[in-house]
Amino acid sequence: MALRTGDHGQAATNGLKEKVLTLDTMNPCVRKVEYAVRGPIVLRALELEQELRQGVKKPFTEVIRANIGDAQAMGQTPITFLRQVLALCVHPDLLNSPDFPDDAKRRAERILQACGGHSLGAYSISSGTQLIREDVARYIERRDGGIPADPNNIFLSTGASDAIVTLLKLLVAGEGRTRTGVLIPIPQYPLYSAALAELSAVQVDYYLDEERAWALDVAELRRALLQARDHCRPRALCIINPGNPTGQVQTRECIEAVIRFAFEEGLFLLADEVYQDNVYAEGSQFHSFKKVLTEMGPPYAARQELASFHSVSKGYMGECGFRGGYVELVNMDAAVQQQMQKLRSVRLCPPTPGQVLLDVAVSPPAPSDPSFAQFQAEKRAVLAELAAKAKLTEQVFNETPGIRCNPVQGAMYSFPRVQLPPRAVQRAQELGLAPDMFFCLRLLEETGICVVPGSGFGQREGTYHFRMTILPPMEKLRPLLETLSQFHAKFTREYS
Amino acid sequence: MALRTGDHGQAATNGLKEKVLTLDTMNPCVRKVEYAVRGPIVLRALELEQELRQGVKKPFTEVIRANIGDAQAMGQTPITFLRQVLALCVHPDLLNSPDFPDDAKRRAERILQACGGHSLGAYSISSGTQLIREDVARYIERRDGGIPADPNNIFLSTGASDAIVTLLKLLVAGEGRTRTGVLIPIPQYPLYSAALAELSAVQVDYYLDEERAWALDVAELRRALLQARDHCRPRALCIINPGNPTGQVQTRECIEAVIRFAFEEGLFLLADEVYQDNVYAEGSQFHSFKKVLTEMGPPYAARQELASFHSVSKGYMGECGFRGGYVELVNMDAAVQQQMQKLRSVRLCPPTPGQVLLDVAVSPPAPSDPSFAQFQAEKRAVLAELAAKAKLTEQVFNETPGIRCNPVQGAMYSFPRVQLPPRAVQRAQELGLAPDMFFCLRLLEETGICVVPGSGFGQREGTYHFRMTILPPMEKLRPLLETLSQFHAKFTREYS
Numbered sequence: 001m002a003l004r005t006g007d008h009g010q011a012a013t014n015g016l017k018e019k020v021l022t023l024d025t026m027n028p029c030v031r032k033v034e035y036a037v038r039g040p041i042v043l044r045a046l047e048l049e050q051e052l053r054q055g056v057k058k059p060f061t062e063v064i065r066a067n068i069g070d071a072q073a074m075g076q077t078p079i080t081f082l083r084q085v086l087a088l089c090v091h092p093d094l095l096n097s098p099d100f101p102d103d104a105k106r107r108a109e110r111i112l113q114a115c116g117g118h119s120l121g122a123y124s125i126s127s128g129t130q131l132i133r134e135d136v137a138r139y140i141e142r143r144d145g146g147i148p149a150d151p152n153n154i155f156l157s158t159g160a161s162d163a164i165v166t167l168l169k170l171l172v173a174g175e176g177r178t179r180t181g182v183l184i185p186i187p188q189y190p191l192y193s194a195a196l197a198e199l200s201a202v203q204v205d206y207y208l209d210e211e212r213a214w215a216l217d218v219a220e221l222r223r224a225l226l227q228a229r230d231h232c233r234p235r236a237l238c239i240i241n242p243g244n245p246t247g248q249v250q251t252r253e254c255i256e257a258v259i260r261f262a263f264e265e266g267l268f269l270l271a272d273e274v275y276q277d278n279v280y281a282e283g284s285q286f287h288s289f290k291k292v293l294t295e296m297g298p299p300y301a302a303r304q305e306l307a308s309f310h311s312v313s314k315g316y317m318g319e320c321g322f323r324g325g326y327v328e329l330v331n332m333d334a335a336v337q338q339q340m341q342k343l344r345s346v347r348l349c350p351p352t353p354g355q356v357l358l359d360v361a362v363s364p365p366a367p368s369d370p371s372f373a374q375f376q377a378e379k380r381a382v383l384a385e386l387a388a389k390a391k392l393t394e395q396v397f398n399e400t401p402g403i404r405c406n407p408v409q410g411a412m413y414s415f416p417r418v419q420l421p422p423r424a425v426q427r428a429q430e431l432g433l434a435p436d437m438f439f440c441l442r443l444l445e446e447t448g449i450c451v452v453p454g455s456g457f458g459q460r461e462g463t464y465h466f467r468m469t470i471l472p473p474m475e476k477l478r479p480l481l482e483t484l485s486q487f488h489a490k491f492t493r494e495y496s
Numbered sequence: 497m498a499l500r501t502g503d504h505g506q507a508a509t510n511g512l513k514e515k516v517l518t519l520d521t522m523n524p525c526v527r528k529v530e531y532a533v534r535g536p537i538v539l540r541a542l543e544l545e546q547e548l549r550q551g552v553k554k555p556f557t558e559v560i561r562a563n564i565g566d567a568q569a570m571g572q573t574p575i576t577f578l579r580q581v582l583a584l585c586v587h588p589d590l591l592n593s594p595d596f597p598d599d600a601k602r603r604a605e606r607i608l609q610a611c612g613g614h615s616l617g618a619y620s621i622s623s624g625t626q627l628i629r630e631d632v633a634r635y636i637e638r639r640d641g642g643i644p645a646d647p648n649n650i651f652l653s654t655g656a657s658d659a660i661v662t663l664l665k666l667l668v669a670g671e672g673r674t675r676t677g678v679l680i681p682i683p684q685y686p687l688y689s690a691a692l693a694e695l696s697a698v699q700v701d702y703y704l705d706e707e708r709a710w711a712l713d714v715a716e717l718r719r720a721l722l723q724a725r726d727h728c729r730p731r732a733l734c735i736i737n738p739g740n741p742t743g744q745v746q747t748r749e750c751i752e753a754v755i756r757f758a759f760e761e762g763l764f765l766l767a768d769e770v771y772q773d774n775v776y777a778e779g780s781q782f783h784s785f786k787k788v789l790t791e792m793g794p795p796y797a798a799r800q801e802l803a804s805f806h807s808v809s810k811g812y813m814g815e816c817g818f819r820g821g822y823v824e825l826v827n828m829d830a831a832v833q834q835q836m837q838k839l840r841s842v843r844l845c846p847p848t849p850g851q852v853l854l855d856v857a858v859s860p861p862a863p864s865d866p867s868f869a870q871f872q873a874e875k876r877a878v879l880a881e882l883a884a885k886a887k888l889t890e891q892v893f894n895e896t897p898g899i900r901c902n903p904v905q906g907a908m909y910s911f912p913r914v915q916l917p918p919r920a921v922q923r924a925q926e927l928g929l930a931p932d933m934f935f936c937l938r939l940l941e942e943t944g945i946c947v948v949p950g951s952g953f954g955q956r957e958g959t960y961h962f963r964m965t966i967l968p969p970m971e972k973l974r975p976l977l978e979t980l981s982q983f984h985a986k987f988t989r990e991y992s
Contacts, residue, residue: 019829020731020764020801026832027668030839038622038841046621070619073612087587090849091579097595116569121815123566125542126534158654158819161843169694172523194842198665235516268516305516319617321848323654333515336522343526345534346690347657351847352817353586 032197036190036456037068041440045450060448064480066468067450069244069412071318071382074471079317079378081371082360085111089120089356103369111356120352126345128156128326129352132359136326139362143276144291153329155340156350156358159320160274160311163327165195167270167307170340171236172199181232183224183267185216186458187415187465189244193458202232207460210417213406214246218257225265236268237261242275242286242410245457245467247390249284249409255292259300269306274325277315280387281409290330306330312357314412316382324354386412389470389477396481402492403485413467415454418488420464424495436464442491447483528693532686532952533564537936541946556944560976562964563946565740565908567814570967572878575813577871578856581607585616585852599865607852616848622841624652624822625848628855632822635858639772640787649825651836652846652854655816656770656807659823661691663766663803666836667732668695677728679720679763681712683911683953683961685740698728703956706913709902710742714753721761732764733757738771738782738906741953741963743886745780745905751788755796765802770821773811776883777905786826802826808853810908812878820850882908885966885973892977898988899981909963911950914984916960920991932960938987943979 023031042065049063065073072078081104088094088108095105114131116122127133133151140149157163172180181202184192196203206224208214221237228234239258241250250258262269271289279286290308294301311325329337364379365372390408397405397416405416420428420435428438436453444450454465472480519527538561545559561569568574577600584590584604591601610627612618623629629647636645653659668676677698680688692699702720704710717733724730735754737746746754758765767785775782786804790797807821825833860875861868886904893901893912901912916924916931924934932949940946950961968976 019827019832020762021667021832022829023831023835025669025731026666026835030666030835033839033842035838035842038844039838068619070612071617072615073618075613078615078617083587087583087590090586091583093595094583094590097593099589099593115817116566117571119568119574120817121567121574121813122569123564123816158847159844165843170522170526171517173521191842198839198842235521266516317617320619321611321616321845323845323847331515333518335519336515336517339519339522339526342531342535343529343694346529346531346687346694347661348534348655349817349819351654351819351850353849354847 029198029200033194034190034197034456035194036452039452039456041437041444041450041452042067044441045444048444048448058448059446063444063448063450064472064476065450066472066480067452069314069469069471070320071412071471072320074469075473076318076382076471077378078319079375079382081365081375082317082319082357084371085360086353086356090353101370103365103371107360111359115352120356122352124156124349124352124355126347126349127154127341128350129355129359132156132355133326135359135363136328140288140290140328144288144294147291147294149290149328153332153337155327155329155344156355157325157327158350158354159313159323160272160309160325160327161191162323162350163307163309163325164191164270164272166340166343167327168195168199168201168236169343170336171268172201174233177231177233179232180236181228181234183221183228183234183237185238185240185243185246186460187245187454188238188458189240189272190456192238202228204228204232204234205458208243208246208248210406210460210463213409214243214248214415216250216254216258218261221258221261225267234265234267236270238270238272239289240272241289242278244272244275244411245413245415247406247408247411247413247415249279249281249286252287252292255287255289256296259289259293259296259304263300263304269304271306271308273308274311274314275411276310277383278386278412279410280383280390281407284409286410290328293330303331305332307332312354312361315361316379317357317361318382319354319357322354322357323351324358325350326358385474386470389474390414392474392477393468393470393481396478396485400485400488402488408470412469412471414470415457415465415467417463417465419492421492421495424491427495436466439464439491440466443484443487447487449480449484449487525694525696529690530686530693530952531690532948535948535952537933537940537946537948538563540937541940544940544944554944555942559940559944559946560968560972561946562968562976563948565810565965565967566816567908567967568816570965571969572814572967573874574815575871575874575878577861577867578813578815578853580867581856582849582852586849588614597866599861599867603856607855611848616852618848620652620845620848620851622843622845623837624650624846625851625855628652628851629822631855631859632824636784636786636824640784640790643787643790645786645824649828649833651823651825651840652851653821653823654846654850655809655819656768656805656821656823657687658819658846659803659805659821660687660766660768662836662839663823664691664695664697664732665839666832667764668697670729673727673729675728676732677724677730679717679724679730679733681734681736681739681742683741683950683955684734685736685768686952688734689954698724698730700724700728700730701954704739704742704744706902706956706959709905710739710744710911712746712750712754714757717754717757730761730763732766734766734768735785736768737785738774740768740771740907741909741911743902743904743907743909743911745775745777745782748783748788751783751785752792755785755789755792755800759796759800765800767802767804769804770807770810771907772806773879774882774908775906776879776886777903780905782906786824789826799827801828803828808850808857811857812875813853813857814878815850815853818850818853819847820854821846822854881970882966885970886910888970888973889964889966889977892974892981896981896984898984904966908965908967910966911953911961911963914960914962915988917988917991920987923991932962935960935987936962939980939983943983945976945980945983
């Protein structure tokens with residue numbers, strides 16, 4: 001090879017060849033991405049688990065991963081009917097087995113009929129199996145009291161995250177002061193900040209009101225929007241309802257005010273409604289943005305753009321690993337929707353098993369079906385236990401001096417505020433850590449409890465929180481909460 | 497709401513509110529994305545299918561979708577053992593069933609032990625279940641004659657596409673003349689052009705040599721690289737071997753030359769090896785880039801950066817819908833690999849059913865296992881039939897005047913060159929269509945055969961091709977090939 005050009009070639013001949021891909025040369029947007037839910041604290045938790053397996057002595061016998069909303073990892077049993085239908089679809093020889101109820105078989109046959117070559121191993125169309133999108137549309141209609149839903153506006157996805165990122169991707173444009181800004185709640189689920197960093201869009205923070213149970217206040221939305229317009233072009237508003245990590249459930253009045261605001265300010269609404277089945281508090285009720293928007297009538301109903309996301313990972317299903325979800329688009333420009341279809345087609349299709357589970361979740365057994373009673377009993381048991389755990393969590397935290405926890409009205413997390421003594425804050429700063437990260441790391445090292453510091457979700461300056469799932473089984477949750485309370489007391493004494 | 501700012505707010509008060517998201521305001525990079533494999537011709541095929549169902553008379557009774565490598569949609573039967581293990585994992589009650597062989601049960605139990613809460617419904621760690629990555633590493637070691645593979649360098653993915661896009665995303669940086677350029681073969685699989693458009697990276701075309709059975713020529717790589725350096729910074733080289741859509745299988749000598757070239761020119765190698773099990777031609781053999789690189793010794797072995805991709809969608813498995821795959825990283829900078837881990841964690845985890853199928857595919861039954869004989873027989877039958885279909889396709893096309901087809905040495909496609917009469921080319925231009933798109937659309941309308949025009953993959957100016965899968969069952973493939981030949985003759989007469 002006689003002729004070489006470029007620095008790399010030259011370096012090679014000198015034996016000094018550097019890597020092509022280094023921290024300095026890689027995508028700078030990717031470097032900015034952070035995702036606390038699986039961040040450094042979770043990596044440390046994994047190490048601790050390995051050390052325990054290797055017999056290293058610790059002040060605890062088990063790491064409890066309360067960092068992530070992963071119900072089945074915490075021992076929640078899958079809903080039998082979901083798994084029966086999926087097993088039949090995966091291995092249709094079982095359609096002849098006497099061990100499966102007839103309605104599960106009928107359901108599996110119906111889904112397989114809709115698959116290419118009658119097999120889950122075929123790609124579906126990119127927006128998801130037509131039949132399943134029709135079932136999703138009917139689910140939405142039932143949920144929303146008969147307001148029509150069009151299967152052509154429904155795109156199945158690889159979990160809700162996949163669909164959320166697709167929508168954000170479509171929305172990002174411009175440079176410098178015309179760059180797309182996206183309003184997100186603080187505290188937020190860090191998928192939003194991560195995706196915006198990766199897409200080099202501008203994150204516009206609006207703060208939820210901790211003093212009013214994490215309520216969303218339109219005056220604060222307006223403050224955030226007006227400030228943001230100085231340096232970017234805000235074009236979308238993200239709402240998480242029920243809230244993650246905050247657990248609040250929005251009132252209908254609040255949703256109406258948000259819709260009016262979005263309409264008047266020209267913002268595309270992204271409604272993350274993956275916890276729509278997870279509402280526990282008395283007096284709280286889930287209202288979908290689609291329903292409220294439609295019932296508000298003109299000019300909102302026919303014009304306000306909205307994307308609503310749902311998933312099989314949460315609810316009573318907890319089928320995180322299967323990565324099933326969908327987005328419903330409302331009032332999206334038809335040409336843009338075609339562009340979205342094209343973009344999705346590059347990734348071929350969402351995983352078919354997740355599509356199957358979604359189908360069963362959106363069209364559960366009817367009262368006349370043999371599986372009805374068991375399905376309902378299992379679903380109710382999961383939701384009742386979650387409600388009890390939500391209540392217990394709030395109660396124990398609020399009995400602890402220095403910890404204050406808003407009601408966990410919905411979703412799967414508590415996000416209590418913790419007082420940290422000034423000397424602990426100072427010590428954290430010396431270590432180059434956020435104060436709540438310091439607290440959570442110490443908690444993990446001393447008790448094996450893995451929770452995520454509030455700084456990973458965002459919080460008002462000078463306040464400290466952590467996110468803890470309410471998912472551990474009752475017999476573990478109670479001692480866990482007590483251990484946590486005692487640790488906070490000890491930590492406070494140590495640094496006072 | 498008294499005070500409003502911004503154009504949108506103003507427009508709203510005038511009753512002229514426009515959509516936030518339109519073709520003009522959406523992400524311009526997404527607009528540039530094209531993906532022919534599921535492009536306009538496939539949308540038309542879907543319409544035709546619907547018309548047939550509605551009883552509309554057509555000159556054919558069935559649309560044959562030979563546009564996409566989707567084996568099971570074409571009737572290929574899933575490998576029994578893969579589905580047995582997955583069904584057991586999905587619905588562990590079946591572990592007590594007498595209808596499943598012991599080795600399938602042992603396998604399922606082993607996988608479930610490695611899952612959070614012993615359930616597929618839990619998230620796995622973001623890089624994929626540790627046990628499965630270990631099994632993948634052992635597979636690679638066997639494949640490569642004992643060269644070590646490290647599970648920590650293996651990331652499971654949602655099909656190979658997901659991992660390919662992740663690697664490209666890491667590589668993209670710079671602006672204007674320093675923007676990352678990526679060399680891709682022409683013809684290419686359009687995931688590459690689509691991802692590069694979306695990421696706003698520079699696509700650098702190198703042409704495969706149709707006259708030499710689509711061989712890759714290093715002189716052409718060098719030409720492409722030198723030209724590209726005028727306007728971008730080429731940093732990666734993509735190879736598809738066995739080739740898609742071209743079906744060639746690279747020789748060891750060719751791979752060595754490519755590795756030397758990449759090393760000397762400072763290019764990160766991306767080896768798309770998803771068809772590694774699909775090699776049919778006598779004298780052809782799959783050589784992995786990893787193996788060749790390692791056996792070349794210093795300075796290449798310890799330094800050349802490489803990512804190799806594989807999938808459960810192709811091979812003898814054909815499990816496209818489950819979206820399982822992996823990438824093995826070789827010589828990647830450790831800090832960048834951590835960044836990749838972080839980036840992957842935002843999407844939580846690859847779907848667990850795809851991980852299970854991958855696990856079985858990389859660790860098939862051993863000779864002493866009860867399922868060994870059946871597994872081997874099924875695998876051999878699939879691959880033997882694909883080999884026969886590859887041969888038949890090549891043969892029939894080459895007997896057709898005006899069509900010339902290189903040997904289908906591997907993969908799942910033929911990419912024949914078609915002569916189109918000048919008047920057909922002219923007619924296409926009048927219609928604003930690429931000439932081969934015009935040909936393929938007419939073919940679809942008149943015969944129901946759906947193939948993808950060569951312009952969707954790239955081809956030398958003035959040449960015309962189409963990509964057709966070799967997947968239709970033998971009893972359909974032969975008449976399909978004959979219909980296609982006859983149509984070409986008729987089309988040629990019509991426009992002569």
